[in-house]
Amino acid sequence: MDRLKITGGRALNGSVAIAGAKNASLPQIAAAILSPEPLTLTNLPAVTDIATMLDVVARHGVAVTRLSDHAVTLDAGRADPVETGYDTVRRMRATVLLLGPVMGRFGRARVSLPGGCAIGARPVDLHLKALASLGATIDIEGGMIVGEAPGGLKGARIVFGSPSVGATETAMMAATMAAGETEIVNAAREPEVVDLAACLIGMGARIEGAGTHRLLIAGGTHWKTARHDVIPDRIEAGTYAIAAAITGGTLELSHARLEHLSAIAQVLEAVGVSIWPGDRGLMVSACGPLRGVDITTEPYPGFPTDLQAQFMALMCRAEGASMIRETVFENRFMHAPELMRLGANITLQGTSALVRGGAPLRGAQVMATDLRASVCLVLAALAAEGETIINRVYHLDRGYEQLDLKLRRCGALIERLKD
């Protein structure tokens, strides 16, 4: 397994190209199964999760034509509802997003329950509730979700008790093929949900209200050949913004969209970081002292849970204390003990972490546990004195395209050690 060797203490300066959003690309690849007409996706990030999802849809009979490292044409004209097994879903939980499109297109689906993951139990009950509302019968047989809708799905009113990105996407995709109109109440508002709606509309679907808590989806879609350009990855952009802040440097984040980053931008300004629109994206600069700021993670447009670990690393370098509350997932502080190995002063109390900044970070051996925790350790290592070795960087490659190369180009002393 590859490792990263980082020697900290260098301010990052330069330009970083922000790739397409992983979490927008994944449902859009799954959505291709809905339509017998080709869908071309551009600006896909070249990360392993995308390759995994493309493999999975190919196993469903979708013809995958790679146009470049960042573009693909998906032709589901001859797709079929094969089972998505436990090994696949264990490998990448997001393959559960196949459930909606396969149910919508074929009226039956067999997809493994995902089981838990490093950041929490991550149930899929809201996905199943949405499909049941649309008239499907859902059974669990031997760890498999078995969905049946022999007469097809029927439009319905789906009310989510709490917003869920994935469940909103499942409901929206399935509803495009239901008979009649579907209303989704308390829908997730993330930009990735909005981009999926835009992709589906480009394919011929009729969807209103994307980006609000209430969606209206017409059923019985007549699909057409489509092409969609995936939005830039706001979490990658936020990660590099924090990289500039934690090293006291200045970065240009080309293609980044400030409107997708308002919560993190406000917090970083309060920390003492300057952010402004540049010619090709966002400029981020940190030259003065960093102040401790409290945050609570929330569904969009609140502070994103996917930037919580990265922000915790930053707060280790701030003067003063920061209280970090994680309200989206129940076990998303796995990075804290690893940060403590670098000398961070963090006290965990349930869903809150108190970070006392100011202590110097010193390089050590650390272990990555999930995608965002691993990039948090990279950020801390960039600011630590001496050398840090980060193990299990395959987590990083799932969601960050050429992270070590991008950082090296901005002055970081970072090397990938191939096992």
Ligand code: EPZ
């Ligand atoms: C998506 O996961 C993202 N993944 C996650 O990014 C992100 O952290 C999360 O949204 C929140 O923004 C993709 O888009 C592929 P949720 P998702 O359903 O859809 C609970 C990353 O690092 N819940 O909005 O699974 C759930 O346990 C990943 O890129 C249920 O209880 O998130 C969580 O507590 C990590 N039942 C909360 O809702 C359900 O049926 C929000 O989860 C579904 C979710």
